[in-house]
Amino acid sequence: MLTVREVTYQLLRDLGMNLIFGNPGSTELPFLRDMPPDFKYVLALHERTAIGMGLGYAMARGKAAFVNVHSVASVGNGLSALIDAFYCHAPLVVTTGQQDRRHVSAEPFLVSRAVEIVKPYVKWACEPLRAEDVPAAIARGYYLAVQPPMGPVFISIPMDDWTHECQNMTVREVSQIVQPDSAALDEVVRALDSSRNPAIVVGAQIEEDHGWNEVVALAEHLNTDVYQQPIPPRWTFPRTHRLFRGGLLPAQQPLAEQLASYDTVVVLGAPVFLYYAYVPGHTIKPGTKLFQLTNSPQDAAAALAGTSIVGNLAAAARYLRTHAEPRDRKDSSSRESPQPPTPEYPITPAFLFSVLNNVMPRNAVIAEECPSSKGDLDRYLMLDEPGSFYSVPNGILGFGLPAAVGLQLAHPERRVVCPVGDGSIQYSIQALWNAVQHKAPVIFVVLRNGDYSALKSFCDFTQVGRNVHGMDLPGIDIVKIAQGYGMAAQEVDQPGDLESVLEAAFATQEPQLISVNVAKGGQKCMGMDQSVNPPKYG
Numbered sequence: 001m002l003t004v005r006e007v008t009y010q011l012l013r014d015l016g017m018n019l020i021f022g023n024p025g026s027t028e029l030p031f032l033r034d035m036p037p038d039f040k041y042v043l044a045l046h047e048r049t050a051i052g053m054g055l056g057y058a059m060a061r062g063k064a065a066f067v068n069v070h071s072v073a074s075v076g077n078g079l080s081a082l083i084d085a086f087y088c089h090a091p092l093v094v095t096t097g098q099q100d101r102r103h104v105s106a107e108p109f110l111v112s113r114a115v116e117i118v119k120p121y122v123k124w125a126c127e128p129l130r131a132e133d134v135p136a137a138i139a140r141g142y143y144l145a146v147q148p149p150m151g152p153v154f155i156s157i158p159m160d161d162w163t164h165e166c167q168n169m170t171v172r173e174v175s176q177i178v179q180p181d182s183a184a185l186d187e188v189v190r191a192l193d194s195s196r197n198p199a200i201v202v203g204a205q206i207e208e209d210h211g212w213n214e215v216v217a218l219a220e221h222l223n224t225d226v227y228q229q230p231i232p233p234r235w236t237f238p239r240t241h242r243l244f245r246g247g248l249l250p251a252q253q254p255l256a257e258q259l260a261s262y263d264t265v266v267v268l269g270a271p272v273f274l275y276y277a278y279v280p281g282h283t284i285k286p287g288t289k290l291f292q293l294t295n296s297p298q299d300a301a302a303a304l305a306g307t308s309i310v311g312n313l314a315a316a317a318r319y320l321r322t323h324a325e326p327r328d329r330k331d332s333s334s335r336e337s338p339q340p341p342t343p344e345y346p347i348t349p350a351f352l353f354s355v356l357n358n359v360m361p362r363n364a365v366i367a368e369e370c371p372s373s374k375g376d377l378d379r380y381l382m383l384d385e386p387g388s389f390y391s392v393p394n395g396i397l398g399f400g401l402p403a404a405v406g407l408q409l410a411h412p413e414r415r416v417v418c419p420v421g422d423g424s425i426q427y428s429i430q431a432l433w434n435a436v437q438h439k440a441p442v443i444f445v446v447l448r449n450g451d452y453s454a455l456k457s458f459c460d461f462t463q464v465g466r467n468v469h470g471m472d473l474p475g476i477d478i479v480k481i482a483q484g485y486g487m488a489a490q491e492v493d494q495p496g497d498l499e500s501v502l503e504a505a506f507a508t509q510e511p512q513l514i515s516v517n518v519a520k521g522g523q524k525c526m527g528m529d530q531s532v533n534p535p536k537y538g
């Protein structure tokens with residue numbers, strides 16, 4: 001007879017989850033002992049970075065990643081990464097230890113109620129009723145995690161379970177493609193065929209469903225303008241494509257105005273819509289036909305307007321292309337390239353990103369977390385390949401660093417760049433150590449403005465005023481912190497030094513941290529200024 005532990009390792013092997021992201025504690029040791037040699041353990045120094053690296057790894061590969069973290073500490077420290085995974089639709093199988101079943105009801109030291117805590121942010125959370133159910137619970141969690149919309153699952157495992165006897169189990173096939181309803185798609189086809197001026201909005205789910213090429217082909221077939229969803233967690237359309245018109249603003253009234261000239265709008269793989277500031281208005285101009293194609297029943301249910309169709313994005317785009325009439329277009333010029341920014345002192349984020357764009361390889365991958373400079377990054381980085389961009393999905397800082405390391409581990413052939421604010425980097429700083437230990441050659445570009453510029457922008461934008469405590473970050477030497485984790489690091493202060501320092505970083509295969517002293521931000525909020533009529537909290 002096999003043990004729960006032996007059956008579990010065989011199951012993980014069969015499911016392709018041989019890499020374990022984790023941080024161990026006493027309740028996980030019975031599982032981790034004598035790990036088979038074909039498994040690799042990626043030790044993180046904090047649960048936020050363990051789950052966060054798993055998240056980056058899972059998103060890059062489009063396959064489930066396995067994480068093992070410690071008891072209830074895992075949800076205390078790691079919950080924000082679990083929430084990221086939930087909103088990123090990242091398939092993660094997260095396991096934690098529980099105290100020994102034989103005295104768990106007596107509330108021993110390290111007893112865990114993690115299952116109850118994580119429930120709103122995972123697709124499924126369980127603690128198996130019997131030890132011998134552990135492998136089946138992991139398998140069930142896996143099959144659910146990879147079902148669209150993908151996401152995290154959570155299994156709490158009592159520490160005495162691993163030595164119990166257990167039946168072997170075989171891996172099953174569970175299909176993952178849900179075809180959208182063709183009768184509902186025919187309605188979109190009719191709307192497109194009778195439209196004078198349609199537009200497409202592209203969202204992150206296109207990549208989850210491997211729909212990039214299908215969506216480009218659809219846009220070219222229809223010759224429509226294409227917009228990226230507001231605050232995109234991924235870019236899902238080539239940035240230099242002649243049909244690409246840029247991003248949508250994250251508030252009701254300005255977003256509806258951006259789309260006001262279109263009579264039909266088809267949203268592919270995004271919520272309708274993701275807003276930030278409350279600027280009331282129509283979801284879409286009255287009279288415009290709005291369709292949402294999504295792999296998420298949640299997003300379909302939560303949409304504020306329009307017709308929603310649930311199913312696979314690649315299949316939906318293919319159906320629309322093969323059924324809708326092709327369209328001609330006279331003015332098919334690309335949007336104007338932004339003016340190259342001048343080298344000012346202090347360095348502006350716009351200049352930084354325009355230099356980075358000139359220097360980085362065309363297949364670079366960006367893991368972004370630079371709140372007040374998102375707009376400049378979006379304007380100046382021109383990447384045209386799938387899987388090029390990942391960002392904070394729900395505003396919780398700490399996403400960028402571990403995601404960058406996970407992405408780099410999954411993509412050794414591409415170079416990951418992590419532009420990160422000097423505030424944001426502190427939320428999961430331990431991931432620098434992982435980049436060094438695992439020789440993951442991420443280039444961390446810190447935008448050092450010495451404050452929480454994004455919050456100051458929000459103060460200006462909403463008339464809160466600047467009389468708010470806790471907005472400045474004096475006295476942090478990020479170069480020394482990175483060096484303390486064993487990473488090559490340097491500061492750039494002069495605009496003239498930027499290009500050569502970045503070039504040298506790309507010329508090595510080592511992780512690097514480049515701390516760039518940049519101008520402080522303010523006033524604008526996520527690309528919106530006073531003209532959008534922001535809420536007034538002052």
Ligand SMILES: Cc1ncc(C[n+]2csc(CCOP(=O)(O)OP(=O)(O)O)c2C)c(N)n1
Binds near residue numbers: 372423
């Ligand atoms: C975990 C978490 N804590 C606090 C915040 C609030 N917050 C949003 S932006 C921001 C400032 C981040 O500073 P920095 O990375 O330096 O970027 P900058 O605003 O200067 O561009 C803060 C603290 C948050 N979003 N998430």
